[in-house]
Amino acid sequence: MNEEFRESRSGCPINLSLEVFGDKWSLLILRDMTFGGKRHFRELMRSQEGISSNILADRLKMLVEKGILTKADDPTHKQKAIYSLTEMSIELVPIFAHLGAWGRRWLPVSEELSIRAQLLEAGGQAMWDEFMAELREEHLGAPPPDRSRTGGRTVRQTLQVAYEAVLARQAAERAAE
Amino acid sequence: MNEEFRESRSGCPINLSLEVFGDKWSLLILRDMTFGGKRHFRELMRSQEGISSNILADRLKMLVEKGILTKADDPTHKQKAIYSLTEMSIELVPIFAHLGAWGRRWLPVSEELSIRAQLLEAGGQAMWDEFMAELREEHLGAPPPDRSRTGGRTVRQTLQVAYEAVLARQAAERAAE
DNA sequence: CTAACCAATTGTATTTTGCAACTGGTTGCA
DNA sequence: TGCAACCAGTTGCAAAATACAATTGGTTAG
Incomplete structure (x- = not known):
C-alpha cells in the first residue's frame, strides 16, 4: 500500500x-x-x-x-x-464541506456554484453522514441507507435541485431586466 | 479584495x-x-x-x-x-483537523508527527474553538480566552507536550534495544 | 457506411518548482 | 571595533509540471 x-x-x-x-x-x-x-x-x-x-x-x-x-x-x-x-475518497466529504464553507465565507464565490456548499454546511454532520452512505451505495454497492427521514430524496438530488432553482431564478431575473 | x-x-x-x-x-x-x-x-x-x-x-x-x-x-x-x-487563516483550523484525521487514517504517517492530529481529532469542535481563540489572542491581540477549564495549559502546549512525550518514548525504546 | 462518441496520447510552448549560491544588511559578543 | 552568526530574502539555472491543440485507434448507433 x-x-x-x-x-x-x-x-x-x-x-x-x-x-x-x-x-x-x-x-x-x-x-x-x-x-x-x-x-x-x-x-x-x-x-x-x-x-x-x-x-x-x-x-x-x-x-x-x-x-x-x-x-x-x-x-x-x-x-x-x-x-x-x-471509502478513502468518500471520507473526504467533511473536508469538502469545510473547504466549501471556508471558501464561501472568505472568497468571491458565485451564488449558483456555492448554494450546494451552503446547504451542506447548514446540514452539518448528519447530512454529511447521509451523503456518505449514499456514495457508499452508489460506488461501493453498499446496502441502501434508510431514506425515510429525507422524503425519498437523496442528498445529491437535494443539492442539485437547489442549484437548478438558483439558475432558474437568475435566468428569470435577467429576463426581467 | x-x-x-x-x-x-x-x-x-x-x-x-x-x-x-x-x-x-x-x-x-x-x-x-x-x-x-x-x-x-x-x-x-x-x-x-x-x-x-x-x-x-x-x-x-x-x-x-x-x-x-x-x-x-x-x-x-x-x-x-x-x-x-x-481570521481567514485561523478559521482553517477545522480543515487542518479533518485533513490530519483523514491522513492519519489512510496514509502511512509517522507516530510522532501524527500525535497532534490524533489529539485534535479526539478533542473535537470544542478543542478547535479553544485553539482558534488562542490563535486570535496570539495573532490578532484578541482578549485572552477563559483558560480555567483547561488547567492553564494552551492547546498548543498540550499538543507540543504530547509530541515531545512520543519523541522521548521513542528515544527510550531505541536505547533499550 | 458514416458520424458521433470514447478514453486517452502526442508534441510543443510556457510556467512552476527545486537547488545552490549569493546579497546587503543587522546584531551580539569578545 | 571587528568578526561571526543571524536576517529575509534574491538570483541564475536546470528540471519538472502544466496548458493547449491536434491527433490516435477503436466503438457504437442510426
Whole structure:
C-alpha cells in the first residue's frame, strides 16, 4: 500500500494528504465525482474549470494508483471506463464541506456554484453522514441507507435541485431586466 | 479584495479555495504557523519537509496579498519580519483537523508527527474553538480566552507536550534495544 | 457506411518548482 | 571595533509540471 509514499517528504498527516491532492486539479476531479455524480472521462472533461485531457488522464491514473479511485470497464460500452470512489475518497466529504464553507465565507464565490456548499454546511454532520452512505451505495454497492427521514430524496438530488432553482431564478431575473 | 481572483477559473468555493492553497507548500507554511507557532522566515525555513527559500518567499508574499497572513516589522530586530495569521487563516483550523484525521487514517504517517492530529481529532469542535481563540489572542491581540477549564495549559502546549512525550518514548525504546 | 462518441496520447510552448549560491544588511559578543 | 552568526530574502539555472491543440485507434448507433 505504501509504495507510492517511499519518497514522501515527511510522515506528517497533513503533508501526506497534500502529497496526494495538493495540486489544483485532484480535488476538483473528486468534487465532480462526489457532488456531480460524474463517473466517465468525458463527463469529467466538462468541468467548470476546463481541465485538459492529459492532466485529467494523469490525475485519474495517480488517484487509482493511490487507492482513492477505482477504475472498471463499463458493460454498456467496450471503450467506456467507469471510475468509482473508494471509502478513502468518500471520507473526504467533511473536508469538502469545510473547504466549501471556508471558501464561501472568505472568497468571491458565485451564488449558483456555492448554494450546494451552503446547504451542506447548514446540514452539518448528519447530512454529511447521509451523503456518505449514499456514495457508499452508489460506488461501493453498499446496502441502501434508510431514506425515510429525507422524503425519498437523496442528498445529491437535494443539492442539485437547489442549484437548478438558483439558475432558474437568475435566468428569470435577467429576463426581467 | 477580489482583485487577485479576477482570473479565477470559476466561482466554486472549492475551486477558489484551491486557487489559494492548492499547492504543495502553502498549507504547510500555515500548518507551521498554526501548530508550530512559527512567525519568522527563518523558523519557517526549518520545516520538516525542507522548503526552499525562494518558494517560501513567494508563498509568503502571495498569502499576504490574499489577506491570509499579515507581515509586520519585529521591534526586536530591524531586519526581522513577523508574520501573523488573520481570521481567514485561523478559521482553517477545522480543515487542518479533518485533513490530519483523514491522513492519519489512510496514509502511512509517522507516530510522532501524527500525535497532534490524533489529539485534535479526539478533542473535537470544542478543542478547535479553544485553539482558534488562542490563535486570535496570539495573532490578532484578541482578549485572552477563559483558560480555567483547561488547567492553564494552551492547546498548543498540550499538543507540543504530547509530541515531545512520543519523541522521548521513542528515544527510550531505541536505547533499550 | 458514416458520424458521433470514447478514453486517452502526442508534441510543443510556457510556467512552476527545486537547488545552490549569493546579497546587503543587522546584531551580539569578545 | 571587528568578526561571526543571524536576517529575509534574491538570483541564475536546470528540471519538472502544466496548458493547449491536434491527433490516435477503436466503438457504437442510426
